[in-house]
Amino acid sequence: WEAGSISEAVVSTQSTGAIAGAFVQFYWTRDKRKVHFPVLRGIWWVFRYHLGTVAFGSCIIAIIQLIRTILAYIQNKTKDSQSEFVKYLLLCLQCCLWCFEKIMKFINRNAYIYTAFKGSAFCTSCKKVFGLLLSNVVRVGVINCVGMFILFIGKFLVVIVTAILGYFMMKNDDDLYFWAIPVLIASIFAFAVAHTFFSVYEIGIDAIFICFAEDETKNDGTPGREYYMSKNLMEWVDNSGEAIKNLRRKKKQQKAQARVGKSNDVASSKQTTPMYPDLNEMEMTDK
DSSP states (O other): OHHHHHHHHHHHHHHHHHHHHHHHHHHTOSSGGGOOOHHHHHHHHHHHHOHHHHHHHHHHHHHHHHHHHHHHHHHHHSTTTOOHHHHHHHHHHHHHHHHHHHHHHHHHHHHHHHHHHHOOOHHHHHHHHHHHHHHTHHHHHHHHHHHHHHHHHHHHHHHHHHHHHHHHHHTTOTTOSOTHHHHHHHHHHHHHHHHHHHHHHHHHHHHHHHHHHHHHHHOOSSTTSOOSSOHHHHTTSTTHHHHHHHHHHHHHHHHHHHHHHHHHHHHHHHHHSOSSOOHHHHHHHHO
């Protein structure tokens, strides 16, 4: 059972690391046109550099689940002979382990994201990401609440649309005696597929937020320390006005440099290919 839990957790965290790697590549590249095959590169990074991190984090979750299983087994075997104190003690231990497992899954997931763009070890990533989350605890709460609500609405809409389409497709089918069962099964499969696809967006939200928090910590928007974040995200930092002004100033400088480069290219082309023919050459050809 423990080996199955570890393998399942490893596969899950490998996909999380690959998807997070794709998002962090896009975030930490200033020229987004230079990002090519981010998902494939994320998969390569996981298998080449971060398999130990993935295995270690998955092993921690599997050990916690094993301890919970052992406690549940003890509860089941001694439920008739244990006192009220022991019963409540085991229930409290189960509750604490359940909370600890949820917390570790949350920290592990963000630690994998941090590892994806820093390349640090698992324990170091957990420490760093815990500090980032603690310093942005209000933002974490808002993003999690709003993000979970939006993702739930998306899954709910997918299931509703599937159920409605299934109803209209099957209600006039004479071979079906009861159309509700096929519609219910289709809705369940639709929810499973929607949950799988929307989990990608969930990882993307977490990855962008961790990158945003790290970007805000390391940079301040001044020349030489420009933010990597987009202009919309800059509105959420403290010195947003100054950062946006510096970004606009940098874009103007880049445009001016591009115009100067084009004008130099035009001037050099004019020098190499004169507009009017040489009169001496014309006289030679006439002769």
